[in-house]
Amino acid sequence: MENKKFKIIKKKEILKLLESLKKEYSIFVPIEDNGDARFSEFKSGQDIFWDYRNTKISPKEILFPQAETLFCFGPGAEVKAEGSTPGGKDYLIFGIRPCDAQAISLLDKVFGGEDFEDPYYLERRKKTTVISLACSKPQIDCFCTSLKGKPENEEGADIILFDLGEDVLAGAVTKKGEKFIEKQNKWFKDAGQSDVDKKDKLMDLSLNKIKSQIDIQNxxxxxxxxxxxxxxxxxxxxxxxxxxxxxxxxxxxxxDITDEINPKAADSKTPEGKRVRCWDSxxxxxxxxxxxxxxxxxxxxxxxxxxxxxxxxxxxxxxxxxxxxxxxxxxxxxxxxxxxxxxxxxxxxxxxxxxxxxx
Ligand code: SF4
Ligand code: SF4
Known part of the structure; x- marks a missing residue:
């Protein structure tokens, strides 16, 4: 990534930036939850868990919910896809770790592949901007570098952020990310070489913390x-x-996909209910x-x-x-x-x- 792509923003300004985006986006951020981290919809006055390791539950649930209604059926029921984003807003996934952003790029191949297209996933995905947060806290059982990963892996992200303490360095990865930063230009300044050097040092430290190496070539x-x-x-x-x-x-x-019949109409010749998709294993x-x-x-x-x-x-x-x-x-x-x-x-x-x- 060339230096000119980097912008800098004060960490305390990010909460204001997100607040200003709430009308346009459903925003998901990492929060502290009972001593753990998990992604949750951003609420006013809420802080971001900047220093988190990784969330226990992966943020894939934002784009591929644990359970979702595909459509309703029955007399008078309008058969329509309900998988679109709530309130018609776009999605902003903020602060996802690079391994999880990479995982989104893999899910894209399954749900938006050449052979099959999943309209529910794709509807959300095309409205989603992914802002990843480079990893400074790998855990003892992380082994991303044995695959295609690294703490600053950009795959799946539109923008990548680096937590430099009081400041956050931001680099656009995709055109969508570039446009986002351009549109929100008033919050950002051009980054200096010292910011980029600080980021490089941070990433070297992080890389050195990943001790698990497995040769899985071929x-x-x-x-x-x-x-x-x-x-x-x-x-x-x-x-x-x-x-x-x-x-x-x-x-x-x-x-798995199941039909849930409304018990009140179960005996009717034309039962009503909904078709639900939920995670299986x-x-x-x-x-x-x-x-x-x-x-x-x-x-x-x-x-x-x-x-x-x-x-x-x-x-x-x-x-x-x-x-x-x-x-x-x-x-x-x-x-x-x-x-x-x-x-x-x-x-x-x-x-x-x-x-x-x-x-
Ligand atoms: S290490 Fe690999 S298989 Fe295990 S949860 Fe992570 S992505 Fe899935
Ligand atoms: S299914 Fe088996 S391998 Fe997977 S978490 Fe449970 S015990 Fe472990």
Missing amino acids: IKEKLDNAFNDLLWNEIHQKCLGCGICTYFCPTCHCF CMYPLFTLHASGHNPRPTYKERMRQRIMHKFNYCPENFKEIFCVGCGRCIRNCPVNLDLREVLVSLMSLGSLCKDKKI
Whole structure:
């Protein structure tokens, strides 16, 4: 990024800037919540949690809500998509960490890909400006640099911010970001070289804090022949099937769709209700249960294999991307300390003969 792209803004001015944008945007910011951090809609007088590590629940829920009504049905019900942004406002996601912004760029490929377009996600996404906050607080289980990440990764962001203490350095990443800064020009000044030097030093420090390094070069090819490897018999042993790893993961995107019938009209010939989409998890036994009673993934083993293969083999095949950004959430929050990094190291040790091994 060239220096001329950088602008500087006083941190205390940012709250005023956000306040001034509330009519135009639904704004989401990181806040402190019971000793944790999470994204929440910005309210007047509310402070931003600048110094947060990362949120427990990933901000993917802003664009891909845990539950949403797709449409209503019944006599007189207007069948229309309800997935648009509340109040018709645009979205401003402010202060998201770079790994989570990168995860949005991966979700874009799923919900806005060449084969399938999800109008609910895309409606929100096209109205969204993503302002990321470069990472100065990597955690012990972060391993973004083993993938495509780094503390100042710009992928998925329109603007990237750097917390310099009293000041915040801002760099436009996309045209949308440039236009945003131009429009809000009165809040910003041109940054000086000393600001940029401070940012570089901060990022070097941050990079040095990421100690987990895993060589996953060619993992897709390693897994091409690993479906029947004996290793899967071991990898899943500790798993409880709670699904936390998938719910907290910023790139997991499986969902279920159900019709919820209004109980008062349940006996009517033309029942009324709504079709609802909610997050689901490949770690649950019902996820692949067929109506016939057959389940192609009947045990923890098949389900764990699916989770790993999906991220590191099927998505690279379908989207040319590994669907893990190394945020470490699945490691931090797994109740039995099942560590994805250890799983990856085991898988990387697979020999080329794995296709010959049988379960
Ligand atoms: S969080 Fe851990 S125990 Fe729960 S499903 Fe994931 S790997 Fe299994
Ligand atoms: S698989 Fe784990 S480390 Fe990778 S993006 Fe998902 S939660 Fe983060």
